Amino acid sequence: MHWVAGGFVFRRVESPFHKLDPRTKLLISLEFFAISLLAFAIIQVAIVLASVLFVAVYAKSLKRIGRTILMSAGFAGFIFAINLLFGVGLVSSLLYALRFLAIVSSTSIFFVTTSPDELEHTMKWLGVPRDIVFAFVTAVRFIPVIMLDAFQIMDAQKSRGLELEKGNFVKRIRNMVPILVPLVVNSVVRSGELAEAMESRAYGATPKPTSLYKLRLSRKDKSVMLVSLLFFAAVLYIYLRVKVPV
Amino acid sequence: MINFSNVDFTHQNGVVALRAINLTIDRGEIVAVVGENGAGKTTLVRHMNGLLKPSRGIVTVDGVDTRRRSTAQLSRKVGIAFQNPDHQLFSDTLENEIIFALKNFGFPEETIRQRLDWALNFFGLEQYTKDSPLILSGGEKKRLTLACILAWDPDVIILDEPTVGQDAIQKERLAEVVKMFKSVGKTVVIVSHDVEFIWPLQPRLVIMSAGRVVGDGPARDLMRDRGLLESARVTQPQLVQIHAELKASNSHPFVDTLEARKYITDMVKR
Ligand SMILES: Nc1ncnc2c1ncn2[C@@H]1O[C@H](COP(=O)(O)OP(=O)(O)OP(=O)(O)O)[C@@H](O)[C@H]1O
Ligand SMILES: [Mg+2]
Numbered sequence: 001m002h003w004v005a006g007g008f009v010f011r012r013v014e015s016p017f018h019k020l021d022p023r024t025k026l027l028i029s030l031e032f033f034a035i036s037l038l039a040f041a042i043i044q045v046a047i048v049l050a051s052v053l054f055v056a057v058y059a060k061s062l063k064r065i066g067r068t069i070l071m072s073a074g075f076a077g078f079i080f081a082i083n084l085l086f087g088v089g090l091v092s093s094l095l096y097a098l099r100f101l102a103i104v105s106s107t108s109i110f111f112v113t114t115s116p117d118e119l120e121h122t123m124k125w126l127g128v129p130r131d132i133v134f135a136f137v138t139a140v141r142f143i144p145v146i147m148l149d150a151f152q153i154m155d156a157q158k159s160r161g162l163e164l165e166k167g168n169f170v171k172r173i174r175n176m177v178p179i180l181v182p183l184v185v186n187s188v189v190r191s192g193e194l195a196e197a198m199e200s201r202a203y204g205a206t207p208k209p210t211s212l213y214k215l216r217l218s219r220k221d222k223s224v225m226l227v228s229l230l231f232f233a234a235v236l237y238i239y240l241r242v243k244v245p246v
Numbered sequence: 247m248i249n250f251s252n253v254d255f256t257h258q259n260g261v262v263a264l265r266a267i268n269l270t271i272d273r274g275e276i277v278a279v280v281g282e283n284g285a286g287k288t289t290l291v292r293h294m295n296g297l298l299k300p301s302r303g304i305v306t307v308d309g310v311d312t313r314r315r316s317t318a319q320l321s322r323k324v325g326i327a328f329q330n331p332d333h334q335l336f337s338d339t340l341e342n343e344i345i346f347a348l349k350n351f352g353f354p355e356e357t358i359r360q361r362l363d364w365a366l367n368f369f370g371l372e373q374y375t376k377d378s379p380l381i382l383s384g385g386e387k388k389r390l391t392l393a394c395i396l397a398w399d400p401d402v403i404i405l406d407e408p409t410v411g412q413d414a415i416q417k418e419r420l421a422e423v424v425k426m427f428k429s430v431g432k433t434v435v436i437v438s439h440d441v442e443f444i445w446p447l448q449p450r451l452v453i454m455s456a457g458r459v460v461g462d463g464p465a466r467d468l469m470r471d472r473g474l475l476e477s478a479r480v481t482q483p484q485l486v487q488i489h490a491e492l493k494a495s496n497s498h499p500f501v502d503t504l505e506a507r508k509y510i511t512d513m514v515k516r
Contacts, residue, residue, distance in 0.1 A: 178336045186333075
């Protein structure tokens with residue numbers, strides 16, 4: 001449980017990749033996303049996955065991305081089984097499942113290496129309205145808080161004799177009630193309090209509030225972007241020109 | 247009853263919260279755990295019902311290694327009342343909230359009724375029996391969480407910050423409750439920053455700082471040790487301070503800090 005929750009929490013890591021401008025990271029993520037989506041042979045998907053993992057190593061985040069991949073492996077298995085069941089060939093089913101993993105891991109590269117702050121700046125730069133940016137970033141920030149809440153609630157109920165690890169399926173579902181009720185109540189109360197606290201600190205008082213940080217592309221960012229675009233173009237060229245068996 | 251031997255505990259993020267803890271709590275003891283924010287007090291008591299298992303060393307409850315039992319099993323003996331009531335209230339009525347644990351432990355129906363009535367009555371919550379716990383005030387919620395724990399009559403009662411948000415009367419009542427437990431031979435562990443609450447109980451004092459136990463002994467002795475208290479950011483109870491000052495001015499008419507109360511009441515009467 002703890003292990004799964006850890007996947008959602010942003011951790012500051014000292015790596016050259018983390019230091020890049022969030023827009024550079026977004027570009028790289030999007031490129032990977034596109035080439036996973038367009039891949040039509042297992043060997044291509046495998047190469048995409050390998051490159052994503054290479055970037056993950058560079059960003060010192062292999063564990064985090066690996067965890068994301070493991071977590072989505074279940075759903076990938078599901079995709080594989082469903083396709084197989086509906087008469088899609090073995091190889092194609094495998095391709096779909098792997099492609100799903102490639103898509104998930106390429107998007108997670110951005111989210112794992114971008115802090116909520118950077119996310120906020122990026123969204124603003126993209127011209128997303130301020131309220132929506134705020135709502136989105138707050139939601140992202142609150143995930144770990146709510147996770148922490150959930151663990152404390154589980155601890156409190158275990159201390160009242162609730163066996164969470166035992167029993168059949170129905171019993172386990174019923175055991176979730178003492179966990180979920182306080183969790184939902186707390187979250188609702190907290191969001192109400194947050195709204196009041198924000199208003200008390202003049203949120204929305206001026207239409208254009210001061211912004212302390214400006215995104216700036218360094219020379220390194222520009223060269224990384226260039227290299228990644230070249231890589232992207234090369235991959236697209238190979239997709240179009242080089243015939244590989246599916 | 248509860249024994250820590252050479253216990254270290256490291257949180258998942260690498261924070262070392264307990265270092266080389268050796269501690270034995272005997273049946274019938276009243277123990278107060280004090281120390282600065284983040285000293286490791288909550289982490290310590292979470293080991294006592296197996297919510298946390300030591301990273302190194304062994305914690306035993308009645309001689310049984312906590313790693314061999316689930317928290318639900320250990321809780322029958324060791325009841326922890328947590329600081330935040332919002333983390334546990336979930337039932338539609340107070341009644342159901344209180345009997346939740348009793349049902350989990352499989353108490354007979356008759357006993358459940360008795361214990362329920364006792365708990366509601368004892369904590370002055372009868373008028374809310376059929377109400378939702380969510381409508382209670384902060385202090386009442388806190389009392390309800392205590393009622394929920396005490397209802398199943400555990401041998402060891404652990405209270406994490408029990409006085410937060412309680413008015414003066416409730417604090418006094420809580421102190422009475424602790425004294426009553428003492429008289430029936432229960433073991434009580436209180437984690438608190440409220441030295442004025444702790445002092446009259448005259449407990450065994452365990453002082454923690456940066457994950458270690460830096461002081462362990464009768465409160466009446468340790469509370470005089472200014473240097474030790476300051477190192478763990480614990481304030482001295484006012485009575486002890488007054489005693490120390492009177493003593494310094496060579497005008498102390500009493501030898502024991504507990505006599506100070508009598509002295510002061512006499513002085514006020516005069
Ligand atoms: N779930 C957790 N994950 C990581 N670190 C934690 C966790 N819980 C506590 N800590 C850390 O462990 C250390 C001890 O925390 P603990 O809650 O035991 O302190 P405390 O003495 O109870 O403090 P307080 O007086 O504020 O209640 C702190 O440094 C805290 O940051
Ligand atoms: Mg604490």
